[in-house]
Amino acid sequence: MANLTREQAAGKIMVALDKPDESAALAVADQLQGSGCWMKVGMELFYAAGPSIVRELKGKGFRIFLDLKMHDIPNTVRGGARSITRLGVDLFNVHGAGGIAMMSAAIEGVSEAVAAGDAERAPLVIAVTQLTSTNQAVLNNEIGIAGTVEDAVVHYAKLAQQAGLQGVVASPLEVAAIKAACGVGFATVTPGIRPRGVDAGDQFRITTPGDAVKGGTDYLVIGRPITGANNPAAALDTILKEMTE
Numbered sequence: 001m002a003n004l005t006r007e008q009a010a011g012k013i014m015v016a017l018d019k020p021d022e023s024a025a026l027a028v029a030d031q032l033q034g035s036g037c038w039m040k041v042g043m044e045l046f047y048a049a050g051p052s053i054v055r056e057l058k059g060k061g062f063r064i065f066l067d068l069k070m071h072d073i074p075n076t077v078r079g080g081a082r083s084i085t086r087l088g089v090d091l092f093n094v095h096g097a098g099g100i101a102m103m104s105a106a107i108e109g110v111s112e113a114v115a116a117g118d119a120e121r122a123p124l125v126i127a128v129t130q131l132t133s134t135n136q137a138v139l140n141n142e143i144g145i146a147g148t149v150e151d152a153v154v155h156y157a158k159l160a161q162q163a164g165l166q167g168v169v170a171s172p173l174e175v176a177a178i179k180a181a182c183g184v185g186f187a188t189v190t191p192g193i194r195p196r197g198v199d200a201g202d203q204f205r206i207t208t209p210g211d212a213v214k215g216g217t218d219y220l221v222i223g224r225p226i227t228g229a230n231n232p233a234a235a236l237d238t239i240l241k242e243m244t245e
């Protein structure tokens with residue numbers, strides 16, 4: 001794999017803007033404007049700053065992954081998906097654990113918003129499989145799912161594909177198994193990225209940016225290694241160099 005251009009590598013990076021408010025988020029985003037990377041808006045920022053932060057980041061030219069991990073009854077998820085689609089995001093996620101009817105409802109909500117003329121185009125919808133902070137013992141002994149983490153991830157990926165979703169969130173360690181089960185065109189969006197020497201924090205199933213690219217992932221979700229750096233643009237630059245080596 002690899003042999004990526006810098007532009008191609010940047011287009012694979014989704015920066016997790018886990019910041020407490022709009023000004024803290026924009027302080028980071030402004031340093032990365034024009035880099036070609038995506039912005040991921042998650043719960044911390046969205047619950048504080050609301051939909052306007054999405055419009056603001058779109059206005060700065062970023063593609064947006066809205067990470068609200070919907071997990072509810074199908075009717076509620078359908079409505080949530082309609083609202084998210086109207087916002088004009090490029091990609092959003094739901095929990096695979098909600099099952100096929102719930103995931104299909106998300107796709108229906110997207111289609112309804114597009115058919116009503118409320119959105120120019122349909123965002124991609126992906127399913128969270130097993131959180132990258134989950135390890136084998138937690139999966140088996142706390143969550144109560146038997147088998148390996150990889151088995152559980154692939155199981156959710158197959159359900160997501162059946163429901164009509166375009167991909168999944170998983171760790172880079174499971175990319176090969178997901179692609180083998182669902183095809184290379186089924187998108188893998190992978191957090192759990194840690195450059196060598198950077199603290200893993202609460203992440204468990206991790207790889208370096210270079211190994212994630214070699215493993216064939218489509219998108220690398222990277223938060224603290226960039227947003228927590230003294231110079232986020234320089235941190236991104238170092239990661240891009242590793243990805244294009």
Ligand SMILES: O=C(O)c1cc(=O)[nH]c(=O)n1[C@@H]1O[C@H](COP(=O)(O)O)[C@@H](O)[C@H]1O
Binds near residue numbers: 016067132169170191
């Ligand atoms: O859906 C996600 O984006 C997600 C799923 C998952 O399994 N693990 C995971 O870390 N994430 C998100 O990816 C980002 C990772 O951030 P860092 O650990 O700071 O690089 C966070 O915003 C998480 O909410």
